[in-house]
Amino acid sequence: MTDSSNSVHSTLVDNLNNKSATIGVVGLGYVGLPLVLRYSEVGYQVIGIDVDQSKVDQLNDGQSYIEHIAAERIEKAVSNGTEATTEFARASEADALIMCVPTPLNRYREPDLSFVTQTMDSLVPYLREGQIVSLESTTYPGTTEEELLPRIESRDLVVGQNIFLVYSPEREDPGNPDFDTRSIPKVCGGHTRACLETGIALYQSAIDHVVPVSSTKVAEMTKLLENIHRAVNIGLVNEMKIVADKMGINIHEVIEAAKTKPFGFTPYYPGPGLGGHCIPIDPFYLTWKAREYDLNTRFIELAGEVNTAMPRWVISKTMDALNDSGKALNQAKVLVLGIAYKKNVDDMRESPSVVLMEMLEEKGAIVSYSDPHVPTFPKLRAHHFELDSVKLTANSIADYDAVLLATDHDAFDYQMIRDNAKIVIDTRGKYAAEPGKNIVNA
Numbered sequence: 001m002t003d004s005s006n007s008v009h010s011t012l013v014d015n016l017n018n019k020s021a022t023i024g025v026v027g028l029g030y031v032g033l034p035l036v037l038r039y040s041e042v043g044y045q046v047i048g049i050d051v052d053q054s055k056v057d058q059l060n061d062g063q064s065y066i067e068h069i070a071a072e073r074i075e076k077a078v079s080n081g082t083e084a085t086t087e088f089a090r091a092s093e094a095d096a097l098i099m100c101v102p103t104p105l106n107r108y109r110e111p112d113l114s115f116v117t118q119t120m121d122s123l124v125p126y127l128r129e130g131q132i133v134s135l136e137s138t139t140y141p142g143t144t145e146e147e148l149l150p151r152i153e154s155r156d157l158v159v160g161q162n163i164f165l166v167y168s169p170e171r172e173d174p175g176n177p178d179f180d181t182r183s184i185p186k187v188c189g190g191h192t193r194a195c196l197e198t199g200i201a202l203y204q205s206a207i208d209h210v211v212p213v214s215s216t217k218v219a220e221m222t223k224l225l226e227n228i229h230r231a232v233n234i235g236l237v238n239e240m241k242i243v244a245d246k247m248g249i250n251i252h253e254v255i256e257a258a259k260t261k262p263f264g265f266t267p268y269y270p271g272p273g274l275g276g277h278c279i280p281i282d283p284f285y286l287t288w289k290a291r292e293y294d295l296n297t298r299f300i301e302l303a304g305e306v307n308t309a310m311p312r313w314v315i316s317k318t319m320d321a322l323n324d325s326g327k328a329l330n331q332a333k334v335l336v337l338g339i340a341y342k343k344n345v346d347d348m349r350e351s352p353s354v355v356l357m358e359m360l361e362e363k364g365a366i367v368s369y370s371d372p373h374v375p376t377f378p379k380l381r382a383h384h385f386e387l388d389s390v391k392l393t394a395n396s397i398a399d400y401d402a403v404l405l406a407t408d409h410d411a412f413d414y415q416m417i418r419d420n421a422k423i424v425i426d427t428r429g430k431y432a433a434e435p436g437k438n439i440v441n442a
Helices: 003-017 032-041 053-060 071-079 088-093 114-126 143-153 193-204 216-246 251-258 282-293 298-324 352-362 394-398 414-420
Strands: 022-026 045-049 083-085 096-099 131-135 163-167 186-190 210-213 333-337 366-370 402-405 424-426 439-441
Touching (some): 003 131, 003 193, 022 032, 022 088, 032 071, 045 088, 053 083, 088 114, 096 114, 114 143, 131 143, 131 193, 143 216, 163 193, 163 216, 193 210, 210 216, 216 251, 216 282, 216 298, 282 298, 298 352, 298 402, 298 424, 333 352, 352 366, 394 414
Parallel strands (some): 045 083, 096 131, 131 163, 186 210, 333 402, 402 424, 424 439
Antiparallel strands (some): 163 186
């Protein structure tokens, strides 16, 4: 680097280390909002940017729109000067811009980077010398270099000299009481050595442990490996569940026995399908990119096929259970318990419960749901039901032909459900230890 480049780099690193830098977080969802609060809590000035005016208004009013994030934390951040805005021009005020936007799949199950590229295009006019840009959205190896780098340098800026670029994958686990933004180690890869040093300075004041890697591609692949590891093992245990079911074996009892082995085994649990923004999506990012290298990721794709097929298997078990009771699924009243993708949160991203509801409705069932964390079915990009959560009582449960347990929230009274339901389709193994006549393991 030239002397002037060294000066830009050292000034930015110093400002990040002494917390005089302003942090901009772009995308204020399940990843971005915790970052906003964490940076505010450790003493930075923070600007949050989002295209959703309602989110911006709620944040500026000190309100929370994510259940597990307390409004008190937002109120404190606002009182400390944190602002939210829909104006991308405010990005010029930030010394660091952290992008936390969705990376879904399109209808052909191919990567949809439109949120990343459109957000970057909105930021480009306001980029300046002495900034760092960090992408946290999950994506395929090469995205940072192929999509962000040329857009940034179109401003006559030179990445690694007077502006800096890193990839640092998000690792949020909504509702997990054991880990939070601060305590989850942060992987960071830079486009150049100076970029990496700046990225470390960006994150080390807010995160307990920063894990540097040699490039943005390594960081991008790290995130995919983490989630593909889970997807493949969940696919394995889901397939084992189907085999065990045919053999009359309780898969949950098998897992409990297997996990007593103190080495060489990690328990994974079957379910009605994969949910959340990462596990159902990330494998397809790698399989798509691998085709560019004439590679077929057969193992990963097979796991994806198994997991994608689980909702159909659950519906089949539901149909069989109703048939055994002399009832057809067509016109049967079915109550789906839990529509968030995981227990004890309000996060609906890629929830298999929604897929189950659609399949039930397609087969003529009259579908309702109950979820204490989601009082009204939200307006999702791909799915919508005009429904409110049913209050669970002995009478309301008894009114349904079948109750399908899709998400095992702790707030459910499982004994009351069991005592009053005609049939319970249990996809989570809540009744595995004490199966009853009205319990169907699925």
